[in-house]
Amino acid sequence: MKKLLLVLGLLVVLGLAVTAETYKVASDTTWPPFEWQAGTGELIGFDLDVMRLIGILEGYDVEIVSYSWDIIFIDVGSGSVDIGASGATITAEREQIVDFSMPYWTSNQAVIVLGSSGLNIASALGAGKKIGAQVGTTGAKWVQEQLIDKGVDVQLVEYTLYPLAVLDLVNGNVDAVVQDEPASRASAAADSRLAIVGVIETGEEFGFFVTNGDPKGVLPKINDGLQQLKASTAWADLIKAYMGGAELAKIEAAWTAAAPLLAAKDVVGFASALAAGATSP
Amino acid sequence: MSAGEILWQSVVPLFSALPVTLTVLGLLLVVGLALGTVLAFAQTYGRRPIRALCVSYEQLFRGIPPIVVLLFFWNGLFQSIGMPRVLVAALALGMRSAAYQSQIFRGAIQAVPAGQMMAARSLGMSRFQAIRSVILPQAFRLALPPWSNEYSSVVKDTAFICVIGGLIDLTRQAMMKVAPLSMRPGIGTQLVLPYLIILGLFYLVLTFSGTALLSLLERQLQIPGFEMKGKVER
Numbered sequence: 116m117k118k119l120l121l122v123l124g125l126l127v128v129l130g131l132a133v134t135a136e137t138y139k140v141a142s143d144t145t146w147p148p149f150e151w152q153a154g155t156g157e158l159i160g161f162d163l164d165v166m167r168l169i170g171i172l173e174g175y176d177v178e179i180v181s182y183s184w185d186i187i188f189i190d191v192g193s194g195s196v197d198i199g200a201s202g203a204t205i206t207a208e209r210e211q212i213v214d215f216s217m218p219y220w221t222s223n224q225a226v227i228v229l230g231s232s233g234l235n236i237a238s239a240l241g242a243g244k245k246i247g248a249q250v251g252t253t254g255a256k257w258v259q260e261q262l263i264d265k266g267v268d269v270q271l272v273e274y275t276l277y278p279l280a281v282l283d284l285v286n287g288n289v290d291a292v293v294q295d296e297p298a299s300r301a302s303a304a305a306d307s308r309l310a311i312v313g314v315i316e317t318g319e320e321f322g323f324f325v326t327n328g329d330p331k332g333v334l335p336k337i338n339d340g341l342q343q344l345k346a347s348t349a350w351a352d353l354i355k356a357y358m359g360g361a362e363l364a365k366i367e368a369a370w371t372a373a374a375p376l377l378a379a380k381d382v383v384g385f386a387s388a389l390a391a392g393a394t395s396p
Numbered sequence: 397m398s399a400g401e402i403l404w405q406s407v408v409p410l411f412s413a414l415p416v417t418l419t420v421l422g423l424l425l426v427v428g429l430a431l432g433t434v435l436a437f438a439q440t441y442g443r444r445p446i447r448a449l450c451v452s453y454e455q456l457f458r459g460i461p462p463i464v465v466l467l468f469f470w471n472g473l474f475q476s477i478g479m480p481r482v483l484v485a486a487l488a489l490g491m492r493s494a495a496y497q498s499q500i501f502r503g504a505i506q507a508v509p510a511g512q513m514m515a516a517r518s519l520g521m522s523r524f525q526a527i528r529s530v531i532l533p534q535a536f537r538l539a540l541p542p543w544s545n546e547y548s549s550v551v552k553d554t555a556f557i558c559v560i561g562g563l564i565d566l567t568r569q570a571m572m573k574v575a576p577l578s579m580r581p582g583i584g585t586q587l588v589l590p591y592l593i594i595l596g597l598f599y600l601v602l603t604f605s606g607t608a609l610l611s612l613l614e615r616q617l618q619i620p621g622f623e624m625k626g627k628v629e630r
Contacts, residue, residue: 141561145575152572154405156412181572182561186467190561195475276571278578278588285585305579363576 137176138197138333140166143184145276148297148357149202152181153367157374161357162200164389165219166323168349169340171380175333184275185251188212194326197333202295204253204319214329216337218320224254225299225311227292229284236313239291242268247280247289249273253319254293278302281309297358304360349386356386356393369393399583406573406587407594413569414598417554420486420565421602424550427490432497437527439498440505450498457495462556465492470560485557493550500546504539505531537617544610548603555599570595 142150142163150160158179170177180196191199192212204222205215228234240246240262248255250273258271272289274280280292281302292299296314303309323341325334344350356366369392376385439450457465469488470481508531516526558568570591577591578584 145572147575147579151576152409153576156409180562181564181568183558183568186559186561189471190475193471193475195471196561276574278575278585281578282585282588301579305581305584307582308585362581363579 135174135176137178138170138331139178139180140198140200141180141182141187141191141196142199142201143187144179144181145184145278146202146298147301147363148366150200151363153370154364155367155371157370159367159370161220161353162202162323164353164357164386165341165344166198166200167377168344168353168382168386169337171377171382172340172343173336175336184249188324191324191326194330197325197331198337199324202321203324205322206253209324212327213324214327214334215322215324216334217341218322219341220321222295222297222317222319222321224257224293224315224317224319225296226313226315227281227284227294227299227303227309228290228312229287229308230310231308232290234290234312239312240267240269240293244290245270245272245288247272247274247283247292248294249277249280250275252277252294253317254295257315257317258293281306284309300360301363304362344382347383349383352383352386352390355390359394361393366393369395399587402577402580402583403587403590403594406577406591409569409573410566410595410598413564413566416482416557416563417565417602419482420489420554420557421551423483423486424490424493424554425547427487428493428497428546428550431491431494433501435494435498436501436505439502441523441527454495454498457492460492462489462492462553463559465489466556466559481560481563485554485560485563489550489553489557493546493553496546496549497543500539500542501535503542504535507538508534537614537619540610540614540617544607544614547606547610551603551606552599566595566598 140163142158142160144150144152144158144160144163146160148160149162150158153159158181163179166177166179182190182196182201184201187196187199187201187203188209190196199213202220202222203209205218209215226236226239228239232239238244240258246258246262246269248258248271255271255273258269262269263271272280272283274283277294277298280289280294283289284292285306285308291312293315294302299311303311323337325331325337356369366389369389372392373385373388376388435450435453438446439454442450466485466488470484474484474487512530512534513526516530517523521529554565555567557563557565558571564572574588574591578588580587
C-alpha cells in the first residue's frame with residue numbers, strides 16, 4: 116500500500132511538473148469558517164476551497180501556506196507567495212501594496228456580548244466600554260474610526276487571534292467584540308453565553324489579492340475562475356456548506372468525505388457533496 | 397465526546413509540530429555556540445579593531461527584539477534566494493544567541509586566573525595551544541551554569557519563528573487549533589485556557605529536560621577544588 120502511494124505520489128508530482136503551474140496561496144488558517152485547520156490536518160474553509168476550485172477551473176495547482184495574518188500582505192507584496200486568500204477586505208490602503216481580485220464576499224461586522232450583560236448594540240458600544248477586536252481587521256478599524264476618532268469614550272483592546280478576544284469577553288475583561296459576521300455567528304452558535312446584539316452594515320467586500328502589478332499574470336485567471344464558479348451551482352453550495360452555521364466538526368467530516376471528488380477535479384460534484392454533508396441533519 | 401477527548405484532538409497536532417521547534421532549537425544552539433565561542437575569544441585576545449567589531453556585533457544583536465531579527469532575515473535577506481525557512485529561523489535566532497553566548501564565554505574566560513596563561517606560555521606553549529589546552533577546558537566548565545540559562549531562554553525564543561510565513565512550530569500550531577477548539581459547541585471557550593496550559597507544558601518539558609541534562613554534564617565534568625568561588629556546599 117505504502118509503495119503504491121509512493122508511486123502514485125511520484126506520478127502526481129511528475130505530472131504536475133510537466134503540466135500545471137503551482138501557485139502558493141497564503142492564508143491565516145485561524146479563522147473559521149473562511150480558513151482553518153481540520154482535525155485531519157487539512158487546511159479547509161470557504162476561501163481555500165474557492166481557491167482550489169478556481170485552480171481546477173483555470174488549470175493550475177494550488178499550494179496553501181499557513182501565514183500569520185499580519186505577515187501575509189508583506190509576503191504577497193514582495194511576491195514570495197503568489198496569492199493571498201484570507202478573508203481580506205478590499206481597502207484603498209491595502210490596494211497600495213497588493214492588487215485585489217473582484218469582490219467575492221460581502222461582510223458586515225457583528226457585535227457580540229455576553230447574554231447575561233443585558234447590553235444592546237447602543238450600550239455595548241457606548242461611553243466607558245471596552246471593545247475587543249482582532250488586530251489589523253476592519254472590526255478594529257471601525258471601532259477606531261467610527262467611535263474613538265469621533266469622540267466616543269470607548270477603549271479598543273486588540274488581539275492577535277479572534278478567539279482570544281471572545282475568550283476575554285467570556286471572562287468579562289471586555290464588554291463587546293466586533294468581528295466579521297460569519298466568524299461571530301460561529302462563536303455565538305458554539306457558546307450559549309454569547310449573544311449577537313447587532314450587525315453593523317459596513318458592507319465591506321472581500322477580495323483575493325496578488326503582488327502589485329500582478330507579475331505572474333494570475334489575477335485574470337482568478338477573476339475568470341471566480342465568474343465561472345459564481346455561474347455554477349458550486350458557488351451556492353460552498354456558501355451553504357460554510358456559511359450556514361454548521362458545526363465545524365461536521366463541515367470537516369463532510370470535507371473529508373468529499374475530498375476524492377476534489378482530487379478528481381469535479382468542481383460541481385465536490386461542492387454539492389460538501390453542502391449535502393455539512394447540512395445533513 | 398468528552399472534554400478530555402476534544403482537548404486531546406487538539407493536542408495531537410502539537411506533536412507533529414514539535415520537530416520544527418526542535419530542529420530550529422538544535423540548529424540555533426549550534427550556530428550560537430560556534431559563533432559565540434569565536435566572538436568570546438576574539439573579544440578577549442583579539443587586537444583592538446577586532447575587539448571593536450565583536451562589541452558592535454554583540455551590541456547590535458542584543459539590542460534588537462527576536463521578531464525584528466526574524467523578519468529582517470526572512471523578508472529582508474534570505475527569502476529571495478530561496479533558503480529553507482527552518483534554516484533562516486535558526487540562523488536568525490542563532491546569531492542573536494551568539495551575541496549572548498559570547499558574553500557568557502567571555503566572562504568564563506576572564507574568570508580563569510591570568511596566571512594560568514602566563515604559566516602555560518612559560519612552559520613553551522603557543523598562545524593558541526594555551527587557549528586550547530589550558531584556558532578553554534576550564535572556561536567551558538565555568539560557562540556551563542550560565543549557558544544553561546541561555547538554553548532555557550532560547551527554547552522560548554523559538555515561539556517567535558512563526559512570523560516567517562509557512563513555518564508551523566509548536567506555538568503557531570496551537571494558535572491554529574485555538575479557533576476551531578473555541579468554536580466547539582457548548583464547551584469550546586472553556587477549553588482554550590487548559591489548551592494553552594498544555595502548550596506551556598510542552599515548553600516546560602523542553603526547558604526542564606535540557607537544563608537537567610546540562611546540570612548532569614556539569615556534575616560529570618566537575619573537578620574537585622575547581623569550582624566557582626562562593627559555591628554553597630550541599
